[in-house]
Amino acid sequence: DIQMTQSPSSLSASVGDRVTITCRTSQGINNFLAWFQQKPGKAPKSLIYGVSSLQSAVPSRFNGSGSGTDFTLTISSLQPEDFATYYCQQYNSYPLTFGQGTRLEVK
Amino acid sequence: DVHLVQSGAELKKPGATVKISCKISGITFTDHYIHWVRQAPGKGLEWMGLVDPEDGETVYAETFQGRVSINAVTTADTSYMEVSTLTSEDTAVYFCSASTTTLPYYWGQGTLITVSS
Numbered sequence: 001d002i003q004m005t006q007s008p009s010s011l012s013a014s015v016g017d018r019v020t021i022t023c024r025t026s027q028g029i030n031n032f033l034a035w036f037q038q039k040p041g042k043a044p045k046s047l048i049y050g051v052s053s054l055q056s057a058v059p060s061r062f063n064g065s066g067s068g069t070d071f072t073l074t075i076s077s078l079q080p081e082d083f084a085t086y087y088c089q090q091y092n093s094y095p096l097t098f099g100q101g102t103r104l105e106v107k
Numbered sequence: 108d109v110h111l112v113q114s115g116a117e118l119k120k121p122g123a124t125v126k127i128s129c130k131i132s133g134i135t136f137t138d139h140y141i142h143w144v145r146q147a148p149g150k151g152l153e154w155m156g157l158v159d160p161e162d163g164e165t166v167y168a169e170t171f172q173g174r175v176s177i178n179a180v181t182t183a184d185t186s187y188m189e190v191s192t193l194t195s196e197d198t199a200v201y202f203c204s205a206s207t208t209t210l211p212y213y214w215g216q217g218t219l220i221t222v223s224s
Contacts, residue, residue, distance in 0.1 A: 001169075034210050036152075043202055043214035044144075044152060055212075087152055091210045095168035096142075096154040 002026050002090050006099030012107040013078055021073045021102045023088035028068060032092035035064055035073045038101075039084045047086075048073065078104075109133035111203055111215035118221045119193050126189040127218045129203030134213065136179070137161045139205040141186040143177055146217075147199040155201075157209075158186060193222045 003026035013019050023033070031051045036044040046055045048064040051071060061076045075082055083106055088099040114128040129141065143155040156167035160179035167175060176189045186203055201218045204211035 032210075038152075043204075043217055044211075045214075046210070046212055049210055089152075089210075091208070094166050094209075095156075095170075096209065096211075098152040098154065101151045 001095055002029060002093060002097050004088055004090060004097050004099040006088055006102055008102060009100065010103040010105060012105050014107045015078050015080055017078045017107075019075050019078060019104065021086055021088075021104075023066075023071045023073070023099050025069045025071070025090055029090040029092035031067065032090055033064075033066070033071050034089045034091060035062075036087045036089060036098075037082075037084045038087065044087065109205075109213045111205060111213055113201075113203060113215040113218045116219040116221070118223065120224055121194055121222055123193050123222075124189060124191040125193060125220050126187055127201055127203075127220070129186045129188075129215050131184045131186070131205055131213075134205060136184040137181055139207055139213075140209065141177070141179055142204040142206065142211045143175075143186075143188045144202045144204060144211065145199040146202070147196070150199075155188070160186070190220075193220075195222050198222045 005024045033051045035048040038044040047058050052064040063074045065072050086102045110132045112130045119125050137160045140157045142157040145153050155171050158165045158177045158179045179186045203215040206212040
């Protein structure tokens with residue numbers, strides 16, 4: 001199985017801040033890397049696929065980057081609705097695997 | 108609009124079996140893989156497996172192989188997931204998701220399964 005190591009596990013920030021979450025995979029995944037946002041009591045929402053492609057209607061303040069085994073999600077200017085938990089996921093091979101999550105909290 | 112509507116919460120005793128449904132509308136059922144993902148209380152997301160409704164082929168995470176069964180009933184645009192020999196560690200919210208690729212995209216609302224004696 002491909003292991004996903006996501007960091008940090010939690011992050012405190014303020015509206016307007018720029019934040020970065022990293023995800024490392026245990027082997028190459030041919031850029032089949034996605035990011036999800038999840039709010040309490042809700043299903044995950046797909047934000048980014050293929051490392052850097054935004055899903056429809058996702059604001060441009062979300063940016064994905066990386067290659068090989070190291071990937072990054074950056075939110076350029078935090079908005080109130082962005083406080084949530086974020087997960088990376090590889091979909092290159094089965095079983096699909098997720099990072100352990102990053103909880104983004106209000107400072 | 109796309110809707111994935113899951114069956115309601117259930118309380119099960121250890122050793123029991125649970126079957127959850129996921130009714131899909133607004134998309135062509137047979138064009139989409141149906142994934143099942145679970146989330147234990149306060150924990151992360153865990154992919155369990157998927158079914159291709161077009162041919163019924165399934166893929167399971169090894170953790171669940173032999174104890175989980177996923178199928179798709181094309182005449183009802185519904186996927187079912189059954190988990191047997193439940194333990195307290197199976198207490199979780201179970202989500203179905205549909206996508207045209209291996210990346211989950213459309214999601215159900217989740218079904219809470221509580222395993223307790």
